[in-house]
Amino acid sequence: MTAEPRAAALTIEGLRVSIGGHDVLHGVDLAVEAGRVHGLAGESGSGKTMTGLAVLGLLPHGSRASGRIAFGGRDLLGMPARVLDEVRGAKIAMVFQDPATSLHPMLTVERQLTEHMRHHLGVGGREARDRAAGLLAKVRIPGPREALKRYPHQFSGGMRQRIAIAVALACDPEVLIADEPTTALDVTVQAGILRLLRGLCDDLGLAVLLVTHDLGVMSAVADEVSVMKDGLVVETGPRGRVLREPRHPYTRSLLDALPVPPAGENSP
């Protein structure tokens, strides 16, 4: 990969992961910059999600990772779990695909928003509640104070994903890893979540690693696009270049496989 013009918030170099002796990542290089959305595209099974999970040390049991994941001058891969716990959830947060399963069904929204906040930041109950209400307002949940007392099942899918994003933002992270954050949602709701992600990235200077298989989503919010295939990044570059003049044949075949021709003639 070429030299970065900006300081990268998170750099992944030569990341290799094997699960049960079977290699799933063969040396992934990625750099996510502050205030930018880095999109990671590819078919299912290409290792997109594994790359995200490796950053947070959430790889399945029996997997081995090597290479380097640099964050704030430290290598996350070599870190003992206790040190890593200070980083993950606080400095690096994750949003998962399905908000119905990533939120705890039996805890109130307040509990889920404040628990890690109180642990990582050491704030008191009242302050945590105020911050939680502020976060819900930031992700545009109507009536944030009342929403705190409710349970996830009382919200629609889009609202749940907004809450999941609020949970991820609770400790002012520097890096947000969003793994297919809109795949389970309707297009109209997806549009709202994409706008929200873009806004958070611009306003808070978040570095966002957006994992998605949807090249339309990618085109809408990502600044940089990386395309993965069989555990390798085959192409990286600015959004416009990769999606309009792909250099790698695999990227071209992905674009050609789209049901809607990429001419953008679907706007009413």
Place this chain on the structure above:
Amino acid sequence: MIMPLTGPLLSVEDLVVEHRTPGRPVVRAVAGAGLQVAAGEVVGLVGESGCGKSTLARALCGLHGAASGRILVGGHPVTPLGLRRRNPALTGVQMVFQDPYSSLNPRRRVGAQIADGLRTAGDTATSPADVLERVGLPRAFAGRYPHEFSGGQRQRIAIARALAARPSLLIGDEPISALDASAQAQVARLMRDLAMESGAGLLFISHDLSVVRLIADRIAVMYLGKVVETGPTAEVWADPRHPYTRALLAAIPSPDGAGVLPAELPGDVPDPADPPAGCRFHPRCPLAMDVCREREPDFGPVACWLHEPEPSSLS
């Protein structure tokens, strides 16, 4: 297979389906929906989650009783499923459910589950392996259990099971949303091809508009329990007339690399237990007029006061 001599294969008129929960207000999930599917036709039913698509599908195959309205399949009214033997005319309605992880019995071999469908149709000549072959799976899979397959393969098995019963109407209730992106288009195309091959009608329910565009002949857009626009897919796509259809299509991000954020439809789907007065879409509609707040547009093919049919064409 029972084929109607005249009229559409499936005809839904003013269907109302209600969910009743003790201590809660009655939810009208389907509130006067109308829909028609002809034999050999693929109709795509689209809409946001919570608009009543799945409830409509469940009512069509008798899994949910209708509060009022009519559902006719080949001229026979659909009755709720019971323990008694089902009218053979109605076994022609077969459903493929959303989640192939829960719609297949984990403790029975795949072949035995497909054989159920064959028995329903009274088909003794075909073997489950033959049906598996038609959905593009090896014949040997009949002896295996569902857990040995991936999501895409399981959905093919669920399709094989529905197909074994010789359906005259195949209903797919979000059959691709639980699948990987790469398997989605394949399974959708497979359903279309198989329905076309057997001359059956296909009602394909999905919230993924790009896939519906790919396979449907006609498209029906549903909002809060009502069908608000129907028309040939290409026509609706090129010239959506209902403001809701426009908003839906505008929300699809296009992969052109331009970095344009898709248009957002403000607000959420209203609570179906307490629908707004007048047109159901008016609180979110950018073009709402006074009449929209007062009277509900109950005409087709576009249920919107902007597209009111001429009085002459009504009479």
